[in-house]
Amino acid sequence: MTTLVIAWRNIFRNRRRSALTLLAIVVGAVAVLLFGGFVTSILFGLQTNTVRAIGHLQVFRQGYFEFGAGKPGAYGIKDYARVLRLIRDDAALQPLIRVLTPTLQVFGIAGNFAENTSRTFYGRALIPSDRLRMWAWDGLGIGNTSLRQLAMSDDDRDGGVIGVGLARILHECAALKVLNCTDGPSEADVSPDLPAEDFSSLIEIDPPASSGAAVDRRPKIDLLAATVAGAPNVVTLQLNGVERQGAKELDDNYVLMHLDLGQRLLYGRGEHQVTGLVIQLHHSSDVAGARRELRRLFAAQGLDLDVRDYTELNPFYLQVIAMFGAIFGFLAVIMGVIVLFTVVNTMSMSVMERTAEIGTIRALGLRRSGVRRLFLAEGLVLGVLSASLGLLVGLGLSFLVNRAGLTWTPPTSVDPVPLRVMVAGNPLLLAGCWFGLVALSALSSLLPANKAARLEVVDALRHG
Amino acid sequence: MTRTSSLPPPGDIVVRLRDVSKTYLLGAVAVPGLHELSLEIGRATFSVIVGPSGSGKTTLLNLIGGIDRPSAGTVEVAGQDLGGLGDDRRSDFRARNIGFIFQSFNLIPVLSAYENVEYPLLLTRVAAAERRRRVMALLDAVGIGDQSRRRPNQMSGGQRQRVAIARALVKDPVLVLADEPTANLDSRTGAQIIALMHAMQTRCRTSFVVSSHDPQVMEQADETFTIRDGALIDRHCRATS
Numbered sequence: 001m002t003t004l005v006i007a008w009r010n011i012f013r014n015r016r017r018s019a020l021t022l023l024a025i026v027v028g029a030v031a032v033l034l035f036g037g038f039v040t041s042i043l044f045g046l047q048t049n050t051v052r053a054i055g056h057l058q059v060f061r062q063g064y065f066e067f068g069a070g071k072p073g074a075y076g077i078k079d080y081a082r083v084l085r086l087i088r089d090d091a092a093l094q095p096l097i098r099v100l101t102p103t104l105q106v107f108g109i110a111g112n113f114a115e116n117t118s119r120t121f122y123g124r125a126l127i128p129s130d131r132l133r134m135w136a137w138d139g140l141g142i143g144n145t146s147l148r149q150l151a152m153s154d155d156d157r158d159g160g161v162i163g164v165g166l167a168r169i170l171h172e173c174a175a176l177k178v179l180n181c182t183d184g185p186s187e188a189d190v191s192p193d194l195p196a197e198d199f200s201s202l203i204e205i206d207p208p209a210s211s212g213a214a215v216d217r218r219p220k221i222d223l224l225a226a227t228v229a230g231a232p233n234v235v236t237l238q239l240n241g242v243e244r245q246g247a248k249e250l251d252d253n254y255v256l257m258h259l260d261l262g263q264r265l266l267y268g269r270g271e272h273q274v275t276g277l278v279i280q281l282h283h284s285s286d287v288a289g290a291r292r293e294l295r296r297l298f299a300a301q302g303l304d305l306d307v308r309d310y311t312e313l314n315p316f317y318l319q320v321i322a323m324f325g326a327i328f329g330f331l332a333v334i335m336g337v338i339v340l341f342t343v344v345n346t347m348s349m350s351v352m353e354r355t356a357e358i359g360t361i362r363a364l365g366l367r368r369s370g371v372r373r374l375f376l377a378e379g380l381v382l383g384v385l386s387a388s389l390g391l392l393v394g395l396g397l398s399f400l401v402n403r404a405g406l407t408w409t410p411p412t413s414v415d416p417v418p419l420r421v422m423v424a425g426n427p428l429l430l431a432g433c434w435f436g437l438v439a440l441s442a443l444s445s446l447l448p449a450n451k452a453a454r455l456e457v458v459d460a461l462r463h464g
Numbered sequence: 465m466t467r468t469s470s471l472p473p474p475g476d477i478v479v480r481l482r483d484v485s486k487t488y489l490l491g492a493v494a495v496p497g498l499h500e501l502s503l504e505i506g507r508a509t510f511s512v513i514v515g516p517s518g519s520g521k522t523t524l525l526n527l528i529g530g531i532d533r534p535s536a537g538t539v540e541v542a543g544q545d546l547g548g549l550g551d552d553r554r555s556d557f558r559a560r561n562i563g564f565i566f567q568s569f570n571l572i573p574v575l576s577a578y579e580n581v582e583y584p585l586l587l588t589r590v591a592a593a594e595r596r597r598r599v600m601a602l603l604d605a606v607g608i609g610d611q612s613r614r615r616p617n618q619m620s621g622g623q624r625q626r627v628a629i630a631r632a633l634v635k636d637p638v639l640v641l642a643d644e645p646t647a648n649l650d651s652r653t654g655a656q657i658i659a660l661m662h663a664m665q666t667r668c669r670t671s672f673v674v675s676s677h678d679p680q681v682m683e684q685a686d687e688t689f690t691i692r693d694g695a696l697i698d699r700h701c702r703a704t705s
Binding site (some may be wrong): 237359364367457 | 523560564
């Protein structure tokens with residue numbers, strides 16, 4: 001008969017009080033687990049979306065990350081095909097990399113001269129098939145529920161998509177048949193005093209198609225940007241559709257185009273370069289290792305290249321993690337305090353009611369440390385029982401929530417996503433919650449246990 | 465006045481108190497419990513401490529049992545000066561040498577009769593087989609061998625006190641202290657318990673020190689110590705035939 005057996009029986013001595021204490025701890029465990037599971041789901045979703053969109057790592061020319069936004073073309077990676085080859089052929093990197101693809105960032109003015117409307121744009125140029133492969137990444141196992149369809153193909157070098165906001169501004173909603181999108185008023189209606197022309201005079205109007213060539217009847221816009229040499233350059237983007245962006249600011253500027261078109265816009269007839277090489281790994285856990293290996297490779301080859309990971313490229317990611325971490329921590333502390341006071345109260349009542357019993361076992365020869373151990377064991381058993389029960393209830397509830405078909409729209413996202421609570425398969429959360437509650441419960445019983453151990457035998461026996 | 469007949473020889477002394485005083489502090493007021501009390505109790509005797517309520521009987525038992533410390537004087541049990549022991553060593557000393565029988569039985573409610581009797585042996589780390597042998601032998605000896613699985617709340621007062629007697633004796637102590645052991649029992653059960661205690665004392669050759677008002681208890685006494693106002697006023701030994 002050990003201390004734990006006695007502790008176990010003492011817990012069931014006052015069933016109602018123990019049940020209430022158990023319930024308080026179970027509720028605390030369930031709250032922490034469900035919220036923790038929800039936060040995990042958000043963070044997994046955020047990481048998945050980020051990695052799908054921008055990869056794990058990006059390679060830039062030194063200085064591009066800090067200054068490239070002002071003049072991306074000036075920070076182009078020359079002979080990027082060689083760099084791509086070097087990375088692909090590296091024995092250490094090869095097994096880690098899932099997608100390696102060049103990308104180009106372009107800033108300029110987008111215009112629909114037929115409608116006499118224009119605005120600045122932020123453009124990304126890429127290889128469509130690589131982008132589709134990147135969107136299929138599911139390294140965290142959240143599923144491909146938000147897998148996008150891309151209205152672009154590798155063969156369609158003049159095609160692309162724009163944000164819904166930009167389509168509205170450039171009067172392309174009707175032409176692209178975009179739902180819930182109305183073409184804006186013309187500039188002549190809004191500001192009749194402004195001159196009618198902007199950069200449309202720079203555009204060479206396509207000659208009428210010859211009888212043999214197919215006429216591209218897709219809606220189109222014109223993109224104006226300064227080439228690396230500083231000369232204005234214009235290309236025509238054939239619109240295949242729209243891609244709604246989560247933030248309005250981006251949605252009003254967004255242009256996605258084929259890499260070839262972006263290079264023609266930014267480099268004209270000069271050497272085609274890219275502003276970055278996007279690397280998507282099989283596993284996020286390989287980021288640090290892959291980054292180290294890339295740096296080693298670039299140093300060995302004398303390449304003036306910099307490597308940044310997705311947390312640096314998307315500061316929002318770390319901000320969201322920090323925010324949810326703070327909320328989760330706050331909730332956990334509140335629950336911890338409730339558990340602490342509940343256990344302290346229960347154990348203090350127990351000590352008070354069992355004062356004579358404490359005197360008896362002390363008289364029989366149990367040391368003070370034995371009394372302390374007995375009450376600590378009760379706190380421990382209470383913690384183990386309630387934390388285990390809390391885990392079971394939390395797992396059950398998360399199972400129900402995950403199958404309830406609930407959805408929600410995360411911040412900066414466009415489409416609603418299933419409301420998921422990732423408790424099962426989240427060993428860190430489960431273990432942290434279980435051990436945390438057990439430790440807290442045992443710790444909470446320390447104060448009453450010390451009080452019991454300090455009792456003088458004769459004083460305790462008088463309570464009989 | 466102390467009447468003495470047939471004092472125990474020095475080597476057979478189990479309990480020796482020398483000029484023991486105990487003063488309690490009630491706020492700023494000092495309340496005397498015992499005053500310069502000296503006595504000796506022989507080995508394997510059935511001693512009874514009598515006296516009116518508040519005379520200091522329980523205080524005296526607490527000091528002999530090492531669960532309280534005297535304000536002055538020395539308490540020796542089985543040749544060990546209890547004042548020289550720290551708290552843990554006094555606990556260990558009690559665990560090995562002193563058995564307690566309480567007025568309210570003081571059994572541990574979550575333990576069965578068997579487990580209550582076994583508990584002192586767990587404190588002294590007696591091997592499991594030996595524990596079982598000793599516990600069952602004592603439960604049989606006190607007449608409740610068939611009740612061993614019962615919890616205290618499933619037993620009568622007399623049965624509980626039998627368990628308490630077995631618990632006190634199971635570790636084969638040199639001394640058993642019983643504070644008003646029949647006070648919560650009816651006279652018939654009380655008589656049975658006293659008879660049992662005396663029988664067990666004879667069988668186990670253990671010293672019993674019992675505080676009581678009960679004339680039935682006094683009839684069984686080898687020695688009777690009478691105290692009043694914290695002082696020993698009479699010591700009476702039953703003449704051996």
